[in-house]
Amino acid sequence: MSMEETLLSAKSLCAWYGAAQILYDVDLEVRRGEVVALMGRNGAGKSTTLKALIGMLTKRKGAVSFLGHDISKSEPHHAAKLGLGFVPEDRRVFTDLTVMENLEVGKQPPRRWADGSEAPLWTPERLFKLFPNLGEMPNRPGGRMSGGEQQMLTVARTLMGNPYLVLLDEPSEGVAPVIVEQMAHMILELKAQGVSILLSEQNMHFAELVSDRAYVLEKGQIRYQATMAELAANDEVRRSYLSV
Numbered sequence: 001m002s003m004e005e006t007l008l009s010a011k012s013l014c015a016w017y018g019a020a021q022i023l024y025d026v027d028l029e030v031r032r033g034e035v036v037a038l039m040g041r042n043g044a045g046k047s048t049t050l051k052a053l054i055g056m057l058t059k060r061k062g063a064v065s066f067l068g069h070d071i072s073k074s075e076p077h078h079a080a081k082l083g084l085g086f087v088p089e090d091r092r093v094f095t096d097l098t099v100m101e102n103l104e105v106g107k108q109p110p111r112r113w114a115d116g117s118e119a120p121l122w123t124p125e126r127l128f129k130l131f132p133n134l135g136e137m138p139n140r141p142g143g144r145m146s147g148g149e150q151q152m153l154t155v156a157r158t159l160m161g162n163p164y165l166v167l168l169d170e171p172s173e174g175v176a177p178v179i180v181e182q183m184a185h186m187i188l189e190l191k192a193q194g195v196s197i198l199l200s201e202q203n204m205h206f207a208e209l210v211s212d213r214a215y216v217l218e219k220g221q222i223r224y225q226a227t228m229a230e231l232a233a234n235d236e237v238r239r240s241y242l243s244v
């Protein structure tokens, strides 16, 4: 099994909201087995980058490739079908459906890597080990769960698609510290199971806990990239482009 295999890559990715260009020639890649953080202040373009990768923006330019497939012109559902998961910032669960039913909605067939080995396969039982809170409320309607629980359910539902790689938009934002801790644990557990992750994050401490490498965005451009340890040790970059 090659750990250097590139799963996702973007070259000169540009994106617009209407007439406003938001991303400028973003180059990035995520290799098999990696957790990569996309960092930057509010409005730097982190969410937009994830949306552009998955095809959720109508106007984008540049190359995006996932497992060797050109997805630069694909619809989001096509990327999902190929095994590229996405957990958006707004974390919408189906409020009338129970936890179990929400999980069923995300279900996709098992997958194999190109070398024939089995990719991580998720079932509700396995997910309840990863998210014990959800395991305690399999029949609760989504609408009667706390924000943190809904966030976990959104991640769990994405995992039901057995993705090779998950794009995770601000997992630590707006949730209680205890949930932040569980999210960090969950990310490390996913990595251990062979799921790669690209997460957008403002919180240096959180990113440092879980990530191998980092890209730093400012005004829609990548300003810096390094291992997480190098970024954490680089006060100048942190002061210029991040909040800490």
Ligand SMILES: Nc1ncnc2c1ncn2[C@@H]1O[C@H](COP(=O)(O)OP(=O)(O)OP(=O)(O)O)[C@@H](O)[C@H]1O
Pocket (backbone or CB within 6 Å): 017, 020, 022, 040, 041, 042, 043, 044, 045, 046, 047, 048, 049, 200
């Ligand atoms: N739907 C939209 N229409 C127009 N402009 C938008 C839209 N969404 C975001 N923007 C603009 O795009 C830029 C990048 O926003 P983006 O959400 O990608 O930033 P971010 O780094 O993810 O920060 P945040 O933590 O606030 O989500 C900002 O200037 C923002 O105002």
